[in-house]
Amino acid sequence: MLDRWPDADIVVRNDAKLAAGFLMSALAESGHPARSAVALHMTEAVGCGLVIAGEVLEGAHGAAGEIGLDPNGAFGSAEIALREGAQRLGIPRLEVFAEAGRNNPQALKVAREVGRWLALGVRSTTLALDPEVVVLGGPLSACGEALRSVFVDALGDVSLTPPEVVLVASSGDAVHRGALLVASDRARARLVEGLPQV
Numbered sequence: 244m245l246d247r248w249p250d251a252d253i254v255v256r257n258d259a260k261l262a263a264g265f266l267m268s269a270l271a272e273s274g275h276p277a278r279s280a281v282a283l284h285m286t287e288a289v290g291c292g293l294v295i296a297g298e299v300l301e302g303a304h305g306a307a308g309e310i311g312l313d314p315n316g317a318f319g320s321a322e323i324a325l326r327e328g329a330q331r332l333g334i335p336r337l338e339v340f341a342e343a344g345r346n347n348p349q350a351l352k353v354a355r356e357v358g359r360w361l362a363l364g365v366r367s368t369t370l371a372l373d374p375e376v377v378v379l380g381g382p383l384s385a386c387g388e389a390l391r392s393v394f395v396d397a398l399g400d401v402s403l404t405p406p407e408v409v410l411v412a413s414s415g416d417a418v419h420r421g422a423l424l425v426a427s428d429r430a431r432a433r434l435v436e437g438l439p440q441v
Contacts, residue, residue, distance in 0.1 A: 259284055259308060260299050261421030263292020266380040266411045267299075268424055275376075275409065281368055282378040283361060284417060285325075286337060289318040291365070293372065317364030321357050328353030337382045344385040351389055358390045362397030369398060369406055380411045 263282035270277060280294040293300040293308040300307040329336040332349055339357075342350035365377060377394060391408050398405040 255305075256422070256425060257290070257305075258418045259290025260292045260301070261419075261425065262290060262380060262417040263294060263299050263308075263378075263421070264424050265417045265421035266292075266378045267294055267297075269380075269411050270376070270378060270409065273411075277375040277378075279372065279374040280376045280378050281365055281372065281374050281406070282380065283365065283383065284381040285321070285357075285361070285383050286381060288322055289361065289364070291318075291368070293368070294374070295372070317360045321360035321364065324353065324356045324360055328356065340382045340385040340390075343389060344387050351386075354386045354390055355393055358386070358393035359397065362394045365394075366398060366401050370402060373404070374406050376407045376409050378409050378411055381417050384410045384412045 259282075262284035263280075266282045266284070267277065267280060270280075277294070278297045282292040282294060284290045284292070291308040302308075325336050325339060328350075329339050332339065332342070332353065334342065334350075339350050339353050343354035361383075369377060377398065379390065379394070383390060387410065391410055394408040395405070398408065
């Protein structure tokens, strides 16, 4: 590809940061813009993007938001709860949230347990950053109020000014759509740079 487009920009981002960019854009389009957020995106693993002053935070080494890497932490426990719950239900992991959204009682129980671990994992980050919102996206959003209420309770227990918890409905393409947003922003910047100075 570089042989054909030697001047092309190459941007490397992880899936959680790309998803966070899309979730924040979708939030703004829904009439609920925010300048700071903790954005969670869970498929079979947990990803977290931190948004400060409207920008997804990269960090010194591109690792900002990697609060789920500790396998013994709360996010690791959330992944275990999802895997084991899906096995008990006999369905794929990503179907657990959709089934919970359909009020399947067993799936709701699993989703609430996963949500409790996720909320515990994100509490210290919300205390450190004091974000406007915690955004739940990807398959998580299919759970609806059952999952949101778990986060509201967990965050309200530790903060006098807990962030609003918002669900952003998105299918499994949040990462791809986030990548398109990054690419379009880069292309726009290149075009602006190429305009003649007035």
